[in-house]
Amino acid sequence: MGFFSKLFGLDKEPKVVEAEPVEYEGYRIYPEPIAENGQYRIAGRICKEIDGEVKTHTFIRSDLLASKQDAEIFMIEKAKMFIDQTGESMF
Template identity: 35%
Template sequence: MSFFKKLFGGGGNAEPEGDKVLGEESYKGFLIKAIEMKAGSELQLAGTIEKDVGGETKTYRFIRADRMSSMDDLVSLALSKGRQIVDEQGDGIFR
């Protein structure tokens, strides 16, 4: 029975851990965060974009194929990609 609980998500009391934020910035009313996503010995480009909409915090998560070993490069590129997404889509990312 425990196999089926694990398979279908039952029986676990652990909450999923939050993303480890490596860097963040405010941009045009949005909060962009570079988050840690390990891919083997490298870091994969990932982040979140947040905005308060009607009293509720909306979050958009993006993951790209780019991988790198430098955390500084990752943060810089993730924040840049977040700004690009905001410029291209604005509030439309939350639809």
């Protein structure tokens, strides 16, 4: 059945696209805008390895922007500000 589902577009499994991380102060910022009604919600992840374990903070804002590229740029800037303000306490 899997073959026919893919053939006729019935495959509902979302395609995951891995964002390229931006390094900042030892953190990795992954901009991952969420498409909503023709716009993009600012979202992504902030990750850092602490004591051999990768900690992740999911970052979602209420802001919507017209382009995916603008949402990615804004996410990176907001994430940098968040890192500067909270540091490792975000985890």
